[in-house]
Structure formats: structure tokens, C-alpha cells
Amino acid sequence: MKKLLLTLLFSTLCGSAAWAEEPAARGIDQVINDAISPVSNAIVSVIFYSVPIGEANLPLIVVWLVVAAVIATVYFRFINFRAFGHAVELIRGDYSNPKDAGEVSHFQALATALSGTVGLGNIAGVAIAVSIGGPGATFWMIVAGLLGMSLKFVECTLGVKYRNEYADGTVSGGPMYYMSKGLAEKGMGGLGKVLAVFFAICCIAGSLGGGNMFQANQSFQQLVNVTGGEESFLAELGWLFGLVVAVVVGAVIIGGIKSIAKVTEKIVPFMAIIYCATALIIILFNITAVPAAIGAIIGGAFSAEGVAGGAIGALIQGFRRAAFSNEAGIGSASIAHSAVRTKEPVTEGLVALHEPFIDTVVICSMTALVIVITGSYTAGGGLSGVELTSNAFASAVSWFPYILALAVILFAFSTMLSWSYYGVKCWTYLFGESRSMDLLFKLIFCVFIVIGASMNLGPVVDFSDSAIFAMSLANIVALYILFPVVKEDLQSYWSRLKSGEIKKYRVDHVGT
Amino acid sequence: MDTFLVGIDGSEGSQRAAEFAARCAKFRDAKLIVAYVIEWSPYSFHTLEENEERHKRREEEIDRAENEVLAPLVASLKAQDLEVESLVRHGHGAEVLSALAVENKADQIFVGRRGQTKLQALLFGSVAGSLVQISPTPVTVVP
Numbered sequence: 001m002k003k004l005l006l007t008l009l010f011s012t013l014c015g016s017a018a019w020a021e022e023p024a025a026r027g028i029d030q031v032i033n034d035a036i037s038p039v040s041n042a043i044v045s046v047i048f049y050s051v052p053i054g055e056a057n058l059p060l061i062v063v064w065l066v067v068a069a070v071i072a073t074v075y076f077r078f079i080n081f082r083a084f085g086h087a088v089e090l091i092r093g094d095y096s097n098p099k100d101a102g103e104v105s106h107f108q109a110l111a112t113a114l115s116g117t118v119g120l121g122n123i124a125g126v127a128i129a130v131s132i133g134g135p136g137a138t139f140w141m142i143v144a145g146l147l148g149m150s151l152k153f154v155e156c157t158l159g160v161k162y163r164n165e166y167a168d169g170t171v172s173g174g175p176m177y178y179m180s181k182g183l184a185e186k187g188m189g190g191l192g193k194v195l196a197v198f199f200a201i202c203c204i205a206g207s208l209g210g211g212n213m214f215q216a217n218q219s220f221q222q223l224v225n226v227t228g229g230e231e232s233f234l235a236e237l238g239w240l241f242g243l244v245v246a247v248v249v250g251a252v253i254i255g256g257i258k259s260i261a262k263v264t265e266k267i268v269p270f271m272a273i274i275y276c277a278t279a280l281i282i283i284l285f286n287i288t289a290v291p292a293a294i295g296a297i298i299g300g301a302f303s304a305e306g307v308a309g310g311a312i313g314a315l316i317q318g319f320r321r322a323a324f325s326n327e328a329g330i331g332s333a334s335i336a337h338s339a340v341r342t343k344e345p346v347t348e349g350l351v352a353l354h355e356p357f358i359d360t361v362v363i364c365s366m367t368a369l370v371i372v373i374t375g376s377y378t379a380g381g382g383l384s385g386v387e388l389t390s391n392a393f394a395s396a397v398s399w400f401p402y403i404l405a406l407a408v409i410l411f412a413f414s415t416m417l418s419w420s421y422y423g424v425k426c427w428t429y430l431f432g433e434s435r436s437m438d439l440l441f442k443l444i445f446c447v448f449i450v451i452g453a454s455m456n457l458g459p460v461v462d463f464s465d466s467a468i469f470a471m472s473l474a475n476i477v478a479l480y481i482l483f484p485v486v487k488e489d490l491q492s493y494w495s496r497l498k499s500g501e502i503k504k505y506r507v508d509h510v511g512t
Numbered sequence: 513m514d515t516f517l518v519g520i521d522g523s524e525g526s527q528r529a530a531e532f533a534a535r536c537a538k539f540r541d542a543k544l545i546v547a548y549v550i551e552w553s554p555y556s557f558h559t560l561e562e563n564e565e566r567h568k569r570r571e572e573e574i575d576r577a578e579n580e581v582l583a584p585l586v587a588s589l590k591a592q593d594l595e596v597e598s599l600v601r602h603g604h605g606a607e608v609l610s611a612l613a614v615e616n617k618a619d620q621i622f623v624g625r626r627g628q629t630k631l632q633a634l635l636f637g638s639v640a641g642s643l644v645q646i647s648p649t650p651v652t653v654v655p
Contacts, residue, residue, distance in 0.1 A: 093554055098611060102570040102602030104563045105554030112558055169568030258559070265557040339563035421560040 036455060040463035043205075047466035056313040061469045062320050065329045068476045069147035072154055075483055076490065080149035080353055086497070087350040094504045095347070103341045106351045113336035113352065115268045116418030117359050119411035120218045120386070121325030123275075123404070126367040127388035130377045133317025135293070136300025138368035140318025141325075145360025148328030149353045154479050157349030157486050158182060159334030160342065173338025174422075175199050175331035175471075176429045179478045186481060199331060199474040200426035204441075206332070206471050207426070210324065210464030211419020212445060213452025215412035216242055220453045222386045226405045242453030246446040249413070253420050254442045261417060268414045271407040272363070278403070279366035282396040286373045293372040323469070325364055326356035330468055331475035335422050344502075346493040349486070370396070420445050514542035517618035517649075519549060519609050519639070522581040525624025529654040533622040534589055536652075542619070543595040546585060547612055548577040552602035574600045605639035606646055613649045621651045 050057035073080060089095060090106050129137040155175065162181045163173025176196040183192025220241045224232045234241065251257045283290060301318075302311050327333055333355060340348050367389055371377050376392035383391055386408055393400040420442065427441040428434070496502045518533045520526045530546060537544050550573050558566070582598045589596045601608045613621055625640040626632075633641060640653045 096554070098601065098603065098608070101554065101608075102550065102552050102566075102573065104558065104566045107555050108558050108563065112560055112563055115557070116560075169571055170564050171567070172564075258562075261559045261561075265559055269557060336560055336563075339560070339566065341567055418560060 036451060036463070040466075044462040044466045047470050048462075053312050054310065056310070056316055058312065058316055059320070061472070062316055062323070064476060065151075065323050065469075065472055066144065066147065066319055068329055068472075068479065069144070069151045072150035072479070072483070073147050076150055076153065076487065078150075079153055079350075079490070080146060080357075083153075083350050083353060084357075087353050089504070090347050090351050091354065095502065097505055100341070104339050106340065106342075106347065109337050109340040109348065110351050110354060111269065112265075112339075112418075113333045113355055114358060115265060115414045116336055116422075117325065117327050117333065117355060117415075118268075118272055118363060119415040120215055120408065121321065122359065122363045122367055123389045123408060123411070124218050124385040125321040125325050126364050127371060127377075127386065127392075128384050129317040129321035130368055130371050131384045131388055133314040134300045135296040135368070135372045135377075136298075136302070136311065136314035137318035137321070138297045138365065138372065139301035140315045141322040141364055141368065142318075142361055144319045144322035145326055145328075145356045145364065148322065148326050148356040148360065151329040151476075151479070152326070152333060152352045152356050153349040154483065154486050155329070155331055155334040155349075155475065156337040156352035157345045157489065158479070158482055159338035160340060160345035160348045161485075161489070163338040171339055171341075172425060172429075172433075174335035174425055175203075175475050175478060176426060177338075178334075178482060179474065182482045182485065183478060185485075188481065192478070195474040195478050197430065199471055199478075200430050202467060202470040202474065203332070203426040204423050204430075205467035206330075206464070207419040207423030208445065208448045209467035211332075211422065211468075212416055212448045213455065214464035215415050215419075216245055216449045216452035217455060218386050219245070219409045219412035222390065222401075222405045222408045225387050225390060226401045238454040239450055242450035245413070245416075245453065246449040249416055249420070249449060250442070250446045252417060253424075253445070254439065264410060264414050264417065268410055271410050274403065275407055276363060276366055278393065278397060278400060279370050282370050282393065283366070283373065285396065289373045290369070293369055296372055297368070320465070322356075322360050322364070323472075324465060326359040327468070328356045329472045329476055329479070331471050332419075332422050332468075335425050336418065344489075344493055346486075346489050349490075416449070514540050514619045515616055516540075516542045516544050517609065517613050517616065517621045518544060518546045519605065519621065519623040519643075520546050520581060520585065521548065521605075521624075521639075522577075523624060523626070525626060525654070527585075527624070529622045529624040529652075530585055530589070532652070532654045534592060534594060536620075536622075537594055538592070543597070544589060545597045545599065545612070545616055545618065546582060546589070547598070547609065548582055548600045549605045549608045550574070550577060550600065550602045551605065553604065570602065573602075606643040609639075609643055610647050613647065618649055620649055621647055623651065623653055625653050625655060627655075 047061060048059045050059045091110060093105060093107065096105060129141060158178040159173045162178035163171050164177055165171050176199055179196040179199060180192045183189060183195070220238050223241065224234050227234055248260065252260045300314055323329065333352060337348050337352055342348055371389060371392040374392045374395045376388055376395060390401045390404050393404055423445060424438055424441050428437055431437045516533050516537050518530050520530060533544060536542070577600045582600070586596050586598050601612070609621055621643065623640050623643060626638070628638055644651050644653065
């Protein structure tokens with residue numbers, strides 16, 4: 001992996017050199033594209049090894065994720081539905097001891113993890129799913145979101161349970177730690193180590209791919225789109241946009257300028273609310289078209305006409321985009337959730353149930369409904385990604401693309417910050433926690449922003465998909481092995497909750 | 513024996529509140545609980561790094577409140593022969609003081625005030641103002 005990174009770094013440098021000789025800006029974009037495409041194609045063809053089913057190709061990795069989500073849902077007896085209400089109470093803080101106030105709350109952990117997952121997957125990913133898989137893909141996205149809740153529960157519980165707590169009070173957690181520590185408890189220390197290293201490598205690639213290049217690329221596309229499309233003065237300046245974003249991201253993650261991060265963390269939830277509110281308004285204005293849209297979504301799920309591979313094609317697209325959007329089974333959220341200090345790791349898992357729900361079942365469905373209602377996906381022009389969503393919203397609210405462009409850039413920015421953190425955690429897990437290693441990764445991360453912004457959509461989406469999905473290869477093996485551990489903890493927690501041993505504190509809060 | 517709860521934030525106003533509470537406590541032979549509330553909301557948004565360091569920061573905040581504000585105050589109150597207890601909590605000032613009053617069966621709460629104008633109170637919120645509204649026990653606001 002190190003070698004690959006070096007190659008990529010080197011090719012970027014070559015790119016800059018080529019540009020110096022040949023001032024045409026197109027040059028640098030092309031050079032970067034040409035340098036990356038073969039590498040990304042090679043990785044993609046391995047991760048997305050597919051078996052043909054009728055006309056459609058079913059990537060085995062999608063089967064891997066869906067089967068794990070189904071097994072988790074059944075094994076934990078529909079924890080996604082049965083604990084839904086209790087999770088709301090946990091997030092509200094009903095069970096938080098006021099004496100522990102000041103620690104990261106369940107709400108904060110969820111909000112932070114969400115700001116890492118809510119982003120382009122919800123806007124661009126849905127559009128890709130619907131444009132390739134038809135409206136029916138939406139149905140399968142929702143199904144995948146609901147099933148993904150159970151997987152997310154398992155990985156976040158484990159993340160908290162097996163995290164490292166250091167003497168200075170800081171914590172590090174995530175799949176690398178439950179793989180190495182959890183599997184060692186089961187007498188599979190060797191396998192655990194191998195999985196942890198494999199996961200960390202994939203997470204680093206995912207952090208640079210889906211968590212970085214995809215974000216930079218799509219936010220640039222959107223910026224070009226609102227500033228005049230092909231004629232935009234920015235159209236050929238992807239590398240420049242990338243450079244600007246890289247400097248801002250660098251200022252936060254390397255320069256430690258917390259104020260930028262703080263502002264983003266506050267604006268992102270606000271943007272998400274504006275996005276959902278606008279989607280709702282568009283849906284309400286077209287309320288008469290909603291039954292037909294829902295009909296198309298459900299109908300298309302089982303018999304998709306005009307979609308490559310029919311219903312199977314819709315299913316594959318839906319599952320694939322859902323997994324990319326909510327990251328259930330991928331393991332990334334487990335890193336984010338493990339900062340919570342709780343006596344019961346299970347509670348953090350239960351809170352995390354809501355992540356795929358909000359991300360996929362709520363936000364993705366809204367995007368999909370707007371795209372289907374406005375009929376933008378059939379309008380022709382071969383639009384995909386953010387442009388399709390932007391078009392769909394614009395057909396109802398003409399000025400919305402500007403807000404969407406801003407939202408996309410902010411979502412992309414916050415997702416990049418989250419993934420840079422995941423990447424750093426895995427990097428330092430592999431190479432040791434030192435300042436220089438930390439800095440080296442962050443520099444590489446910034447370079448990849450420039451690369452991502454310069455590339456065409458295709459290679460970027462494929463590479464980011466493949467890197468992020470590869471994380472699930474190791475993660476899900478570890479999850480299967482640790483399922484019984486989580487089940488034991490869950491049963492103990494659930495029986496104490498039912499017997500009243502675990503009490504609500506909120507009653508004390510009321511000042512009467 | 514009565515229990516008086518005093519809200520402390522290290523300001524001059526809260527110092528005056530503590531002095532006034534001490535005078536009342538001597539008169540009524542009451543026990544004093546001095547509480548430092550560190551402003552904190554479980555619903556604010558954090559970055560991942562902030563979450564990771566939160567526990568450490570919390571300990572530091574509590575340490576600072578205990579050593580720099582509460583310890584000298586408790587010492588001076590004890591020197592006046594009063595029974596004093598001290599504690600530090602995170603949360604919303606008025607809500608936490610109300611909850612502490614219930615928890616410790618306090619008979620009265622003493623707080624200082626910041627002397628805010630209407631606009632300032634509107635912008636920054638007023639602990640004394642909201643405490644008066646939600647407190648389960650009588651509140652004395654010391655000017």
C-alpha cells in the first residue's frame with residue numbers, strides 16, 4: 001500500500017512538472033487522470049468481482065454486505081425495530097446520569113458520526129442509483145438501510161467495548177481494536193492481527209478514495225454546474241479547486257485551526273435540515289404525484305422495465321448505493337462512536353442504529369422521491385450524480401442549485417474531515433502513534449484532494465467504492481466472530497433494562 | 513437543619529452571593545453547599561477530535577473549578593465555622609442548580625447576577641433569570 005501511495009504521490013508531482021512545461025490547464029487534469037485510471041481500474045476489478053445474473057452483474061461484495069446485514073438482523077432478533085424507541089430515549093439523554101454530564105453525550109456521538117456519513121452519498125449516490133437502477137433502486141436502498149441498522153449496532157457496540165483508553169484520558173477505537181483485542185479473547189489473535197492490518201490498509205485507501213477524492217470531485221462538478229456548466233470559467237480548473245480545498249482542509253487538520261471545523265460542524269446539520277425541508281416542500285407541492293412515484297418505486301423494485309438487468313439491476317444499485325451512503329458493515333462509524341464514555345457499550349450501539357435510519361431511510365428516500373416525482377431521471381441528457389439531483393430540485397425551485405452547491409461543498413468538507421480522522425487512526429495504528437506519522441498522512445490526504453478534483457467522475461466513483469467496500473471484507477469477518485459477545489452484552493443489558501435495574505434519570509431533572 | 517445551595521461561577525457577583533449566603537447560614541445555623549456549574553450542552557456539535565479529547569478536557573475543567581475557585585472559597589467559609597460542602601457539575605446553570613436543590617433537599621438557592629441589560633440577557637441568557645422561573649425552592653438573587 002505504501003508503494004501504491006508513493007506511486008500516486010510521484011505521479012502527482014510529475015503532473016505538476018508536466019504542467020509547468022505545458023501551460024494548458026487541461027494538461028494537468030489529463031495527466032492525473034491517465035496516471036490514476038490504471039491503478040484504480042485494477043483495484044476495482046478485484047473488489048467488484050461480479051457474477052452475471054441475467055443481464056445484470058451482481059458484485060459479490062454487495063452479497064457479502066447484504067447477507068451479513070440479514071444475519072445480524074435475524075441473530076439479534078430484529079434489534080433494528082425492537083430497540084428503535086429505546087434508542088430515541090438514549091439519544092434524548094433520559095438514561096444519562098447528570099453526574100456524568102460533560103462527557104460526550106449519545107447525541108453528540110451520533111451527530112458527529114452522522115456528519116461523516118450524511119453527505120454526497122445522500123445526494124449524488126441516490127441519483128446514480130436511480131439513473132442506473134430506475135426508481136425501484138430506491139426501494140432496495142430503504143431495505144438495505146433498515147437491515148444495515150443491525151450491522152451498525154454490532155460494530156459500534158464493539159468499537160466502544162474494545163477501544164484503547166490512554167493515560168491522558170484520550171481514546172482510540174474502531175474495528176482495528178476489536179479485531180486485534182476481541183479476536184485474541186476468542187483465541188484467534190493471529191487472525192485478528194491480520195484482519196486489523198488489512199482493515200487499516202483498506203480504511204486508509206477508503207479515506208483517500210470515498211472520503212476524499214469522491215467528495216472533492218463531486219463538489220467541484222457541482223460548482224462547475226452552477227457557474228455555467230461547460231462554459232464555466234472553472235470548467236477546466238479542477239486542480240485549482242482541489243488546491244483551494246486542500247489548503248482549507250490542511251488548515252484544519254494540519255494547522256489545527258479549530259474554528260473552521262467548528263463552524264462546519266454547526267453549519268452542516270443546518271444544511272441537512274434545509275435540504276430535507278426543501279425536499280419535503282417539493283414533495284408536498286407535488287403531493288398528487290406521490291402515489292404514482294411510490295408506485296414506480298415499489299413496482300420498479302420487482303419488475304424494472306428499461307433497466308439493465310431488470311429488478312436485479314435495481315436491487316444491486318440500491319444496495320450498493322445504500323452501503324456507500326450509510327457505511328453499515330464498513331466499520332468507519334465504529335471509529336467515530338468509540339469516543340463515548342459509557343459503562344454500557346451496548347447503549348452506544350443502540351444509538352448508532354439511528355444512523356442508517358436517518359441517513360438512508362429518511363434522507364436518501366427524500367432525494368429519491370424528488371428525483372422520481374420531478375421525472376428528472378427520464379428527462380434524458382444522461383445526467384447522473386449531483387447534477388441529476390440538482391436538476392430535479394431546480395425543476396421545482398429554480399434557485400435551489402445554488403443552495404445545493406453550497407450544501408454539497410460543506411457536506412463534502414465535513415465528510416473529508418471525518419474521513420481524514422478515520423484515515424489517521426488507521427495510519428497510526430499501522431505505523432505507530434507519532435506526530436510525524438500523523439503529519440505525513442495528513443499531507444498525503446491533502447494531495448489526494450487535488451487528484452480527486454481533477455479526475456473524471458467514473459474512475460473516482462469506482463475507486464472510492466472499491467476502497468470503502470474492501471473495508472467490509474475484514475470487518476464483517478470480525479463481526480461474525482464477535483456476534484456472540486455482543487449478544488451476551490445485549491441480553492444482559494436488555495434484562496437489566498426490563499427489570500428496572502437500569503433507570504431513567506430524566507425524572508430527577510424536572511424541578512418539581 | 514436548613515441547607516442552602518449557592519451557585520458559584522468564579523465571578524465577583526457569585527462571591528457576593530456566597531458571602532450573603534454565609535451570613536444567612538450563620539443566622540439560621542444552616543449547612544452550605546457551594547456548586548460550580550460548568551456551562552455545557554449535551555446537544556452541541558463536536559468534531560471527532562473534540563470527542564476524543566472530551567474526557568480529558570472535562571477532568572481539566574473540573575480540576576480548575578475545584579482548585580482555583582471552590583477550594584479558596586470553601587476554606588474561607590470553613591474558617592467562619594460553617595459546615596460546607598462543594599461540588600462541580602456540567603450542564604445548564606439554572607437546570608443543574610434546580611436539580612441539585614431537589615437532590616440535596618436544599619431550602620433555598622443563592623446566586624449572584626451579571627447585571628445584564630435586556631439585550632445581553634436576550635443574547636446570552638440569564639442564569640439567575642431562568643433559575644427564578646424553574647427553581648423548586650425560593651431563590652435569592654444577590655446584587
